[in-house]
Amino acid sequence: MTTKTERNGTLLARTLGAAQRHRLFTHLLLIGFGFVMLYPLLWMVSSAVKPEELIFRETGLIPGEVTLDNFSEGWGALSHSFGTYFVNSAIVTAGAVVGNLVACSLAAYAFARLEFPLKRLWFAVMLGSIMLPLHAVLVPQYVLFSELDWINTFWPLIIPKFLATDAFFIFLMVQFIRTLPRDLDEAARIDGAGHWRIFSRIIIPLSMPALATTAIFTFIWTWNDFLSQLIFLTNPDMFTVPVALRTFMDSSGNSSWGPMFAMSVLSLGPIFGFFLAGQRYLIRGIATTGLK
Structure with a gap:
């Protein structure tokens, strides 16, 4: 039979585990919302260093070709x-x-x-x-x-x-x-x-x-x-x-x-x-x- 101390320790471990999972889920949710909010800005920065003909052809944030001609x-x-x-x-x-x-x-x-x-x-x-x-x-x-x-x-x-x-x-x-x-x-x-x-x-x-x-x-x-x-x-x-x-x-x-x-x-x-x-x-x- 398990002692009262062991039962309390198990209950505490489960509580801490649930709290950590809840905190992890909250952080992941906030990161996801943050990425959604920042996506237009990131897309604009990515498009600024792309050749003009690739801006609307490539949908990803990582440009396939980088150029600084747009700035000049x-x-x-x-x-x-x-x-x-x-x-x-x-x-x-x-x-x-x-x-x-x-x-x-x-x-x-x-x-x-x-x-x-x-x-x-x-x-x-x-x-x-x-x-x-x-x-x-x-x-x-x-x-x-x-x-x-x-x-x-x-x-x-x-x-x-x-x-x-x-x-x-x-x-x-x-x-x-x-x-x-x-x-x-x-x-x-x-x-x-x-x-x-x-x-x-x-x-x-x-x-x-x-x-x-x-x-x-x-x-x-x-x-x-x-x-x-x-x-x-x-x-x-x-x-x-x-x-x-x-x-x-x-x-x-x-x-x-x-x-x-x-x-x-x-x-x-x-x-x-x-x-x-x-x-x-x-x-x-x-x-x-x-x-x-």
Whole structure:
């Protein structure tokens, strides 16, 4: 007869075995879903190094023939070097990032720390603007910017960011600032600090995770933005990367797929680099936002 200790040991071994099998199955399932999500990206990278006549003939991810001609052809295929479009995108994206960081942080501080008439109403209006689709304001914006003679300039894509038009980032920062203890503000006021000094010396340094989250998402969304840049930038000299990639496609069926995929791969480089550089702050910002 088996002893009680042996029975407990057998039961424990079976439990551990079932837990390991469940963990293995979970990991395999996640890997499978991850591969499905990454397959379009992997296919694009594979197609970027294939000869153009083999892109749609070979269905596998491993190219039968490797060439880098698509990169050289794509870089100089348009009216300007593709580096020009990278510079244009960098200018627009940098302006949008700086604008959101400055304007949204100031608005968030006002909602989180200041008291003013109809504060709750204006906060509700700000949140309601998140549900307002871009297409509803695109025509009025175009008319306004046309009157200001800003069409075919970068101003329509940059100036609105300095007016705190991205309510999502204001809400994100408000939630983060509310988690900071007000005792720090009171101690600074005792030392004679005003709102600007409290904002710049206390709130901003402690809000780095939320600021990094705002910067990363603004960078990604602005770099990948196509509709707004297509509407306001019609001069090829002002094209950004998404608009320039669109010019590789021809409705007559003569699209340059190889160069387009090659330039698409290059266009992902800044996004991955910026994301990896701020990944640590991004995780902290998302994890600590919305706790209150």
